[in-house]
Amino acid sequence: DGGITQSPKYLFRKEGQNVTLSCEQNLNHDAMYWYRQDPGQGLRLIYYSQIVNDFQKGDIAEGYSVSREKKESFPLTVTSAQKNPTAFYLCASSILAPGEDTQYFGPGTRLTVL
Amino acid sequence: AQSVTQLGSHVSVSEGALVLLRCNYSSSVPPYLFWYVQYPNQGLQLLLKYTSAATLVKGINGFEAEFKKSETSFHLTKPSAHMSDAAEYFCAVSAGEGFQKLVFGTGTRLLVSP
Numbered sequence: 001d002g003g004i005t006q007s008p009k010y011l012f013r014k015e016g017q018n019v020t021l022s023c024e025q026n027l028n029h030d031a032m033y034w035y036r037q038d039p040g041q042g043l044r045l046i047y048y049s050q051i052v053n054d055f056q057k058g059d060i061a062e063g064y065s066v067s068r069e070k071k072e073s074f075p076l077t078v079t080s081a082q083k084n085p086t087a088f089y090l091c092a093s094s095i096l097a098p099g100e101d102t103q104y105f106g107p108g109t110r111l112t113v114l
Numbered sequence: 115a116q117s118v119t120q121l122g123s124h125v126s127v128s129e130g131a132l133v134l135l136r137c138n139y140s141s142s143v144p145p146y147l148f149w150y151v152q153y154p155n156q157g158l159q160l161l162l163k164y165t166s167a168a169t170l171v172k173g174i175n176g177f178e179a180e181f182k183k184s185e186t187s188f189h190l191t192k193p194s195a196h197m198s199d200a201a202e203y204f205c206a207v208s209a210g211e212g213f214q215k216l217v218f219g220t221g222t223r224l225l226v227s228p
Contacts, residue, residue: 009155043204092158101208103216105159
């Protein structure tokens with residue numbers, strides 16, 4: 001079964017600790033994305049990557065970091081510099097081809113910082 | 115730049131009634147438009163998308179949406195609501211073909227009563 005997996009589903013951390021969220025896809029998609037979702041605010045783009053070893057900041061990149069060492073994997077690190085990290089984090093991927101703009105989403109990770 | 119406005123953070127309907135979720139967009143170029151559905155604590159699932167072909171787009175689960183350029187709208191409808199339609203719905207826009215970032219609306223929660 002092809003798809004996007006995110007782990008863990010729920011994550012609890014103490015304030016001041018860095019934490020890494022996993023995102024893996026076996027769809028052979030070129031592009032991968034990280035979004036943050038807060039109640040009443042929709043989805044906001046954190047980082048995205050179109051190719052291995054390259055990534056770009058989205059609209060709210062401050063306090064986050066990513067890597068893209070493999071096509072299948074795009075982990076997100078929430079650093080202690082992120083002032084309000086408690087949120088639902090969604091990973092997505094898409095093909096980079098004309099007419100293929102659809103982003104497919106993983107099940108999400110809910111991060112709670114205590 | 116692209117933007118999306120979803121009117122109504124909550125919409126309530128009775129089972130069997132018409133569902134109408136509103137989405138208006140702003141785009142400086144011909145847009146691609148998407149509707150996604152999200153069930154509690156899950157990722158987003160694509161309902162349908164408009165990519166400049168037919169203006170009336172049919173999606174999954176009996177939903178459809180009509181692209182109206184003159185009104186800059188892309189409202190989502192379903193003739194008869196089912197209890198299983200209760201979820202949050204997001205409208206999104208991108209700037210057309212090729213790699214483009216998705217811009218999401220703030221979402222509309224659909225409540226279905228028996």
